[in-house]
Structure formats: structure tokens, C-alpha cells
Amino acid sequence: MAEFIYWIGMAAVAVSALTGVMEAERKEVDMIGATFVAVATALGGGTIRDLLLNRNVFWIADQTYLITAVLCGLIAFFVLRSREIPARWFLIPDAIGLALFTALGTQAAMQWHAPWLAASLLGVITGVFGGVLRDVLCNEVPLVMRAGELYASAAWIGALLQLGLMETGMHAVWASTVTMVAILAIRLAAIRYHWTLPAFPVKGR
Amino acid sequence: MAEFIYWIGMAAVAVSALTGVMEAERKEVDMIGATFVAVATALGGGTIRDLLLNRNVFWIADQTYLITAVLCGLIAFFVLRSREIPARWFLIPDAIGLALFTALGTQAAMQWHAPWLAASLLGVITGVFGGVLRDVLCNEVPLVMRAGELYASAAWIGALLQLGLMETGMHAVWASTVTMVAILAIRLAAIRYHWTLPAFPVKGR
Amino acid sequence: MAEFIYWIGMAAVAVSALTGVMEAERKEVDMIGATFVAVATALGGGTIRDLLLNRNVFWIADQTYLITAVLCGLIAFFVLRSREIPARWFLIPDAIGLALFTALGTQAAMQWHAPWLAASLLGVITGVFGGVLRDVLCNEVPLVMRAGELYASAAWIGALLQLGLMETGMHAVWASTVTMVAILAIRLAAIRYHWTLPAFPVKGR
Numbered sequence: 278m279a280e281f282i283y284w285i286g287m288a289a290v291a292v293s294a295l296t297g298v299m300e301a302e303r304k305e306v307d308m309i310g311a312t313f314v315a316v317a318t319a320l321g322g323g324t325i326r327d328l329l330l331n332r333n334v335f336w337i338a339d340q341t342y343l344i345t346a347v348l349c350g351l352i353a354f355f356v357l358r359s360r361e362i363p364a365r366w367f368l369i370p371d372a373i374g375l376a377l378f379t380a381l382g383t384q385a386a387m388q389w390h391a392p393w394l395a396a397s398l399l400g401v402i403t404g405v406f407g408g409v410l411r412d413v414l415c416n417e418v419p420l421v422m423r424a425g426e427l428y429a430s431a432a433w434i435g436a437l438l439q440l441g442l443m444e445t446g447m448h449a450v451w452a453s454t455v456t457m458v459a460i461l462a463i464r465l466a467a468i469r470y471h472w473t474l475p476a477f478p479v480k481g482r
Numbered sequence: 483m484a485e486f487i488y489w490i491g492m493a494a495v496a497v498s499a500l501t502g503v504m505e506a507e508r509k510e511v512d513m514i515g516a517t518f519v520a521v522a523t524a525l526g527g528g529t530i531r532d533l534l535l536n537r538n539v540f541w542i543a544d545q546t547y548l549i550t551a552v553l554c555g556l557i558a559f560f561v562l563r564s565r566e567i568p569a570r571w572f573l574i575p576d577a578i579g580l581a582l583f584t585a586l587g588t589q590a591a592m593q594w595h596a597p598w599l600a601a602s603l604l605g606v607i608t609g610v611f612g613g614v615l616r617d618v619l620c621n622e623v624p625l626v627m628r629a630g631e632l633y634a635s636a637a638w639i640g641a642l643l644q645l646g647l648m649e650t651g652m653h654a655v656w657a658s659t660v661t662m663v664a665i666l667a668i669r670l671a672a673i674r675y676h677w678t679l680p681a682f683p684v685k686g687r
Numbered sequence: 688m689a690e691f692i693y694w695i696g697m698a699a700v701a702v703s704a705l706t707g708v709m710e711a712e713r714k715e716v717d718m719i720g721a722t723f724v725a726v727a728t729a730l731g732g733g734t735i736r737d738l739l740l741n742r743n744v745f746w747i748a749d750q751t752y753l754i755t756a757v758l759c760g761l762i763a764f765f766v767l768r769s770r771e772i773p774a775r776w777f778l779i780p781d782a783i784g785l786a787l788f789t790a791l792g793t794q795a796a797m798q799w800h801a802p803w804l805a806a807s808l809l810g811v812i813t814g815v816f817g818g819v820l821r822d823v824l825c826n827e828v829p830l831v832m833r834a835g836e837l838y839a840s841a842a843w844i845g846a847l848l849q850l851g852l853m854e855t856g857m858h859a860v861w862a863s864t865v866t867m868v869a870i871l872a873i874r875l876a877a878i879r880y881h882w883t884l885p886a887f888p889v890k891g892r
Binding site: 533534535536596597598599600603604614618621622623624626627628630632633634635638678679680681682683 | 726744
């Protein structure tokens with residue numbers, strides 16, 4: 278199981294680094310600026326989770342994650358520089374990162390014996406915080422906050438589902454897998470079918 | 483005394499969550515986005531204080547704070563959606579949150595044996611950081627930084643007063659209470675009578 | 688050596704506080720707002736390094752740093768209010784702060800036995816994070832991310848050089864000194880001769 282979690286984490290780092298570079302492309306950043314956003318997006322969520330739980334920060338304990346984020350950021354920079362990628366492609370790796378990180382974060386918080394609502398929020402924070410950091414660094418209102426298709430809510434539903442499944446005695450690997458699939462499915466379906474939550478009415482501008 | 487601090491903290495969390503939703507209302511956020519800003523505003527200051535002091539984060543140790551923030555955020559969202567609230571009403575709960583959190587943060591830092599200037603700054607950080615997070619998330623220049631009526635300075639005066647009162651041997655509950663009243667009074671008087679500090683001259687634009 | 692590191696740290700805090708106030712001058716902030724940005728710029732990088740390494744935060748353990756930041760911030764505020772300083776003067780203290788903080792951060796991360804790539808990144812974070820915080824607080828895209836002359840890359844080259852020099856057995860004081868000079872030289876030469884990295888092409892607006 279530890280190995281499963283490990284490789285899922287590495288995959289989440291890789292796709293999140295990619296979304297960081299995709300967002301940075303819209304700003305006039307250079308190679309290192311893009312890598313910086315990639316690393317912040319890929320490692321930001323897990324870092325804040327580890328700080329909040331008072332654990333050792335995962336990418337200092339094992340720098341393979343950091344190497345992955347840096348390499349993916351650099352590769353993405355050179356690929357995106359040479360060819361155009363449609364903006365909406367951004368949403369799929371972002372959704373994958375959201376799903377993987379939320380399940381991993383919830384899992385880690387439960388192992389640390391956080392109470393249930395706190396554990397689910399730590400999962401959501403792990404899932405969304407990298408993207409928040411990416412958007413704040415790029416001087417945008419964070420995607421998670423803009424009214425639109427379910428985002429943090431998809432992560433939150435998934436985290437609560439994971440806690441419920443663990444409560445029934447399901448093995449952590451299965452509970453995490455079901456959760457990741459559920460979050461990804463909800464997020465993609467929400468984009469496809471425009472599922473939204475009640476929002477503040479748009480102010481006339 | 484511990485119980486007094488506990489309920490004051492809960493009240494500060496509730497009013498701060500409210501200010502978070504009031505600010506989020508000006509942006510096009512949905513239910514979860516508003517709740518997210520509410521939670522960040524309500525728990526942000528205490529969280530950064532606990533991280534800086536290397537304490538266990540208060541809302542993971544006791545998730546009652548988190549439940550309060552989430553519920554107040556949701557209630558505020560639905561109330562504000564259905565009826566208009568004048569913008570200046572925002573300033574009163576914000577001042578209350580500033581007063582309560584600053585006194586609590588200074589108190590906690592002193593118990594942790596931080597030196598005096600650091601303790602007063604930790605109090606101010608606890609008081610203002612939730613609001614900073616709220617404004618950064620909403621992509622605004624933080625209220626604490628905009629030239630205007632005394633804000634962080636009101637908190638700082640209060641925190642230094644609290645340290646002085648504790649030095650004279652006053653009981654922590656009384657010192658905290660006097661501090662809260664003082665910060666609230668200074669802040670509200672500053673708004674009423676336009677007390678300001680020297681500022682950089684406004685650049686012609 | 689400990690004393691050398693100590694005074695270099697104090698100098699870095701002083702010049703960073705200065706850059707914070709210079710940046711804040713362009714916004715309509717008051718005395719406390721300017722001091723707040725000064726303190727965040729001066730202490731932000733080292734604070735995030737200490738949080739990531741799970742060390743005690745340096746300015747709570749020894750508040751001399753904090754006193755230095757507050758005083759430098761206040762003095763800079765009154766000096767800048769009374770006379771005009773050309774904007775490009777900002778770049779020199781900023782480069783000095785970058786050089787000093789990066790070397791100090793890398794040094795601290797190595798003493799804490801972080802692996803090499805993580806140690807170099809912690810050095811870069813210590814060097815740039817204060818400035819990132821300054822720019823986020825002032826609602827600007829961080830200087831580190833804007834395409835332009837080598838910035839984080841200068842710091843990264845320096846941090847890797849420092850790790851290499853330490854590996855050869857060079858004394859920490861000398862390795863740090865060489866590193867600081869190298870980062871400062873690269874950054875200033877990059878500004879003078881417009882050394883840049885490959886960047887995303889500017890989008891037509």
C-alpha cells in the first residue's frame with residue numbers, strides 16, 4: 278500500500294507541475310519563473326498539509342518529488358513554448374491533480390488521527406492549495422473560488438466518501454482508489470454538464 | 483479562565499467567518515467559495531500563529547472551531563444572498579474579530595514564552611492575518627495595508643497594553659478583556675473620527 | 688563563524704526591510720502598512736525556511752532581527768516620505784538581500800541535513816520568498832516570476848555552487864562568502880547586460 282500511495286503521489290506531482298506551467302504561460306514569465314510556479318503548484322498542497330499536521334515536509338524527507346516537479350516543469354515549459362495547447366486541455370490534468378491530492382491528503386490526515394471534519398478539510402486543502410498558490414502567484418482570483426462547475430465541492434464530497442468507506446473497514450488502497458475515481462468523475466461531469474452550486478448574483482459592472 | 487478564552491475564540495471565529503463572506507460577496511464566488519473564504523478568514527490568523535509557535539494547530543486539535551466557521555459561513559452565504567447588507571456594516575464585525583483575535587494571540591504567545599516584541603507581533607498577526615488571507619484570496623490589496631483609519635496600529639497598541647498589564651501582575655482574563663475593549667474602542671473611534679497615521683502621499687494617476 | 692552568519696543575517700534583514708518600504712511607497716499605505724511590508728519582506732524568507740525545516744522560527748527565538756526590521760522599516764518610511772529615490776536604486780538592495788538570504792538559507796538547510804536539491808531550493812526560497820510576500824501584499828505579480836534579468840536563477844546557481852564548495856571541504860564561512868559575492872555579481876551583471884532566460888513569448892494584448 279505504501280508503494281501505491283507513493284506512485285500516486287508522484288503522478289499527482291507530475292500533472293500538477295504541468296498545470297502550473299500552463300497557467301504561467303499566460304503571464305510573461307521565463308524558464309525559472311515557470312518552473313517556480315510548477316514546483317509551487319505540485320508541492321504546495323502537500324506542504325501546507327504537512328505544516329498543519331506538524332509532520333516532516335514530504336519533499337525534504339524524499340527529494341524525488343522535488344526532482345519530478347522540476348523536470349516536469351522544465352519539459353512542459355519547452356513543449357508549451359514550441360506548440361500551442363488549447364486552453365480547455367488545462368482542465369483535465371487539473372482535475373486529475375485535484376482527485377489524487379485530495380485522496381492522499383485525506384489519507385495522511387486520518388493516519389495522523391485528525392478528527393473527521395478536519396481530516397476532510399485537510400484533504401481538500403491538499404487538493405486545492407497548490408492551485409491556489411499557482412493562481413495567487415499569477416495574480417488571478419483562485420480557480421477554486423470562482424463561481425463555476427463543482428471544484429472544491431467535488432473534492433469535499435470525495436474526502437467525506439473516503440472517510441465513510443474507511444469507517445466501514447474498507448482497505449485504505451481501495452478507499453483511496455474509489456475516492457480518486459469519484460472526484461475525477463464528479464469534476465469532469467460537472468464541467469461537461471455545467472453542474473454548479475448556488476452563487477452570489479453577478480454584480481452589474 | 484481557559485473556558486473564557488475558549489468562548490471568546492469561538493465568537494471571534496464566528497464574526498470573522500461573517501466578514502469573509504461579506505467580502506466574498508463582491509466577487510462572483512459560489513457557496514463553497516464563500517465558505518472557503520469564511521474558513522480562511524476565521525482560522526487563518528490563529529493557524530499562522532500556531533505554525534510560527536510550533537504548536538499543534540488549534541482547529542485540528544479541536545474541530546469545534548472548524549465546525550463553527552463552516553456553519554457561520556454557510557448561514558452568512560444564504561442570508562447575504564437573499565438580502566442586501568450595507569457595506570459599512572462590514573467594519574464592525576471586522577473590528578470585533580481584530581480585537582478578540584489580537585488579545586487571544588498575544589495571550590497564547592506569552593504562554594509560549596515568546597519575547598515581548600515578538601509576542602506583540604504574534605498578537606497582531608493573529609488579529610490581522612485572517613483578513614489578509616481573505617483579501618489576498620479575493621485579489622484585493624489587504625485592508626490592513628491600505629492607508630486609512632488605524633487598524634494594525636490599534637491592534638499593536640492593544641497588544642503592548644496587554645503585555646504591560648500582565649507585567650503588573652493583572653490576571654490574564656482581565657488583561658485580555660481590557661485589551662479587547664481598548665482595541666475595539668480605538669478602531670471604532672478611528673473610523674468615526676478619521677484618526678490616521680502619516681502615509682505616503684497619493685501618487686497622481 | 689556563528690557570529691559571521693549572525694551579522695550577515697542582520698544586514699540582510701535591514702536591506703530587505705528597505706526594499707519592502709520602497710515597494711510599498713508605490714501603494715497608498717500608511718506608516719504601519721509600510722512597516723508591515725518591511726517586516727514581511729525582511730523576515731518572510733527565513734520564516735518559511737524555518738517552518739519547512741521544522742525549526743524554531745528565528746525571529747521568535749531572537750527578537751533582535753524583528754527589532755532591526757521594525758526600526759529599518761520606520762526609518763525608511765520617514766526618509767522616503769521626505770525625499771524622492773530613483774526607482775532603479777531599489778534593485779541594488781534587493782540584489783544584496785537575495786544574495787545574503789540565499790547563502791544563509793542554503794547553509795541552514797545543509798546543517799539540517801536536507802538532501803542537496805531540497806537544500807538548494809530552500810536556499811532559493813529563503814532568498815526570494817520575502818520579496819514574493821512583499822509583491823503579493825502589494826498586489827503585484829512577484830518580481831521573481833516576471834520575465835527579465837536572471838533572478839531566482841542567479842540564486843539557484845549560487846546555492847548549487849555553495850553545495851559544491853562545501854563538498855570539497857571548504858569552510859562554511861568561505862563557501863557562504865563566495866556564494867554571496869557570486870549571486871550579487873550574477874544578478875547585477877544580468878541587470879547591466881540584460882542576461883535573460885528563454886521565456887514564453889509575449890501574448891498580443
